[in-house]
Every structure is written in structure tokens, then in C-alpha cells.
Amino acid sequence: MQALQFTATGSLDHLGLVDLPRPVPAEGELLVRVEAAGLNPSDVKNVLGRFPYTTLPRVPGRDFAGVVEQGPAEWVGRPVWGTGRGPGFTRDGAHARYLAVPAGGVAVKPQALSFVQAASLGVPYTTAWDAVERCVVAAGTTFLVLGAKGAVGSAALALAKVRGARVLAAVRRPEQAQALRDQGFEVLLLAAPEQLAAQVQAIWPGGAEVIFDTTGFWLPAAVSALAPFGRVGIIAAPADGMVAFPALALYRKGGVLVGVNSLLYDTVQCAAMLRQFGADFDRGVLPVPQHIRAVPLGNALGQYRAVEAGSSEKVVLVP
Structure with a gap:
């Protein structure tokens, strides 16, 4: 089967298009024919060596949508989607024609979403879901999203709106x-x-x-804008990981700082999230994603380099 694979880290030069044997699912696993696979910044950072637990050689790719070809009878032939820790890091991921995953590590794809649309949502939506859940965003909560036009920010706005929160989107550019x-x-x-x-x-x-x-980049300012007993969720930091943090100001407000990291959740845990908000796509209360560029897997190397250079365009790879 056609797949992307890297055998060393530190440079995208280590990533190449190869022909690999089709995975053989173990007991309790499914074989998914991948119809679309999301390309996320973390996939690029993985090849660049930012995740020390990644084992080599490795096929990258966390987010996928496809059809089950082998596994328990109740799953065969069903359209599914998935994401989570494991694929692309400690087992081969979704940037290939086939993917083996635990049987509990997929959810039935919402009918409202195409394969390409579903594959674009895994990391952004599970990250946003974790943020609104652990920051206790509920009906009436005043919820400010900094960087609201990005994939995770957009997902957080949509999920919070469904919950009835009072949502405020913050961006830097007038056109955004x-x-x-x-x-x-x-x-x-x-x-x-x-x-x-x-x-x-x-x-x-x-x-x-x-x-x-x-x-x-807005963590110190966020503390200053926080209500008493408020919560600040963060998913990123400067490249060196260091921030001059106003701890005294957070203490005086009784505030809570919540680190949001979707790689803390395996495919089974993420599938539970997908089932919960996936139903909202079929109910028509979450927006179907637009402006996704589908790119053949054979042309993926250029897309990896574009992400490394700073592109925020949402790209889905199609085997």
C-alpha cells in the first residue's frame, strides 16, 4: 500500500512516500481503509522530532475517516472516523491507504460529514472539547477565545455555543x-x-x-482579563516553552490554569468524544466545515513543508 514514512527525525527530508505491506489487525483491532486523513501541525512536528516517545520507522497521521474492512462483524463495512494518541507516534498512523486501530478506537462517522470533512476535525475538535469540558463551559458561561479564527479556536466557539455559553471571539485582523x-x-x-x-x-x-x-502568547494578559474564580485554558507556548507568568494575579483572583493536550487521550478515549459531539453535526447544531483542500497522498510532502513554513490552510490527504 502507498504510505508516508519517516525513519529518522529532525528534518522533513526524512519523510518519504513508500510502498508498505497492508497492516494485519491483531485480535480486538479493526482494519480501516482510509478515505481521508487530516494533516495537523503535530504531524509535522512529529517528523521534526518534537515528540520523544515516537518510535521508528513510523507512518505519521493522527486523524482519519474511512471504512472498516476487517474486524468484528458489527463493524465491517461501516464508515468511521477517529483520532488520538498512538497512531503516528507509537504505531503506524493514517497517512497511508490502510490503518489498524483498536476496535474501540473509532466512532461511526456522522452522516452530515463527508470523509474529507470528518478527517479535518479530529485534533481540532477533541482539543476544543477537552478545553470546554475541563474549563467547565456551560449555559451562561462568559467564554473568551483568543485566536478564534484558527482550527481549535473555531471548534471551541462552536462547541461552547451549542452549550449555551456567552461567547466572545478575539482576533487580531479586521478581516478575521x-x-x-x-x-x-x-x-x-x-x-x-x-x-x-x-x-x-x-x-x-x-x-x-x-x-x-x-x-x-496571551497568557499573562488573559490572567488580567479573568473574572474571580475564573479558568484559563492553554494549548500552546512560545518555542522555548517559557512564559513570564503573573502567578500573584492568578492567586488573587482564585483562578485556575488548565493545560489542554489532546495527546493525553488514546483513540478509545477520543472515540468517546467523537460520539458525543458527532451527534451534533447530524442534528445540524454544529457547522459543517468548509474551505478544506483535499490533496492526493502522493503530493503530501509539499503540504508538510507548507505547514512547516507556517501555512494555516486546512489540508486533508486522500489516498
Whole structure:
């Protein structure tokens, strides 16, 4: 079968298109014919060596959608989607024609989503789901998303809206702000970090109960804009991992800092998340993703390099 594989880390030069034997599913596993596989920044970082637990040689790729070809009878022929820790890191991933996964590590694909659409959502939506769950976003919660136009930020807005939260989307560029307003969101156009507290207070006196920083650069400012007993969720940090953090300000507000890392969840745990919010796509209360570029797997190397160079375009690889 056609697959991407890397045999060393540190450079995308180690990633190549190869022909591999079709995986043989073990007892309790499924063989999925991959119809589409998402390309995420973490897939690129994996080849670059940012995940020390990755074993080699390895086929990358966390997010997938496809059809079960082998496994328990109740699964064969069913369209599924999945994501989670394991594929691409400690076992071969989804950037291939076939993928073997635990039988509990997939969910039935929502009928409202095509394979390409479903494959684009795994990491962004499970990350956002973890954030809104662990930051306790519920009906009436004032919820500010910093970097709201990115994949995770957009997912967090949508999931929080379904829960009935009072959502505020924060972005830096006017064209991003207008696009979000067109989708019905209240928008804050970010200025300097030291102005964030005043900007939020002008909309929500007392501050935001939950702030989700998807950028890695607004954490100190987020603490200043937080309501008493509020929660700040983070998914990223500067490249060196260090932030000058206002611990005293967080302490005085009784605040909580929540680290959100989707790689803490295996495919079985992620499948449980997919089942929960997947039903909302079929109910029509979550937006079907648009503006996805489907690229043949044979042309994937160029897409990996584009992500390394900073591209935020959502790309799905199609075997």
C-alpha cells in the first residue's frame, strides 16, 4: 500500500512516500481503509522530532475517516472516523491507504460529514472539547477565545455555543473579525496585550469566567482579563516553552490554569468524544466545515513543508 514514512527525525527530508505491506489487525483491532486523513501541525512536528516517545520507522497521521474492512462483524463495512494518541507516534498512523486501530478506537462517522470533512476535525475538535469540558463551559458561561479564527479556536466557539455559553471571539485582523461577525459571533479586535483587560471589561464587567488561549502568547494578559474564580485554558507556548507568568494575579483572583493536550487521550478515549459531539453535526447544531483542500497522498510532502513554513490552510490527504 502507498504510505508516508519517516525513519529518522529532525528534518522533513526524512519523510518519504513508500510502498508498505497492508497492516494485519491483531485480535480486538479493526482494519480501516482510509478515505481521508487530516494533516495537523503535530504531524509535522512529529517528523521534526518534537515528540520523544515516537518510535521508528513510523507512518505519521493522527486523524482519519474511512471504512472498516476487517474486524468484528458489527463493524465491517461501516464508515468511521477517529483520532488520538498512538497512531503516528507509537504505531503506524493514517497517512497511508490502510490503518489498524483498536476496535474501540473509532466512532461511526456522522452522516452530515463527508470523509474529507470528518478527517479535518479530529485534533481540532477533541482539543476544543477537552478545553470546554475541563474549563467547565456551560449555559451562561462568559467564554473568551483568543485566536478564534484558527482550527481549535473555531471548534471551541462552536462547541461552547451549542452549550449555551456567552461567547466572545478575539482576533487580531479586521478581516478575521468580519468573517466571525458574519457567522453570528460577538468579536473583540485585539489591541496590545496590556489593553486586553479593559477591552473585556467593557463587554463583560468583572471579566471573563473562562479564557481559552489558543495562541501561546496571551497568557499573562488573559490572567488580567479573568473574572474571580475564573479558568484559563492553554494549548500552546512560545518555542522555548517559557512564559513570564503573573502567578500573584492568578492567586488573587482564585483562578485556575488548565493545560489542554489532546495527546493525553488514546483513540478509545477520543472515540468517546467523537460520539458525543458527532451527534451534533447530524442534528445540524454544529457547522459543517468548509474551505478544506483535499490533496492526493502522493503530493503530501509539499503540504508538510507548507505547514512547516507556517501555512494555516486546512489540508486533508486522500489516498
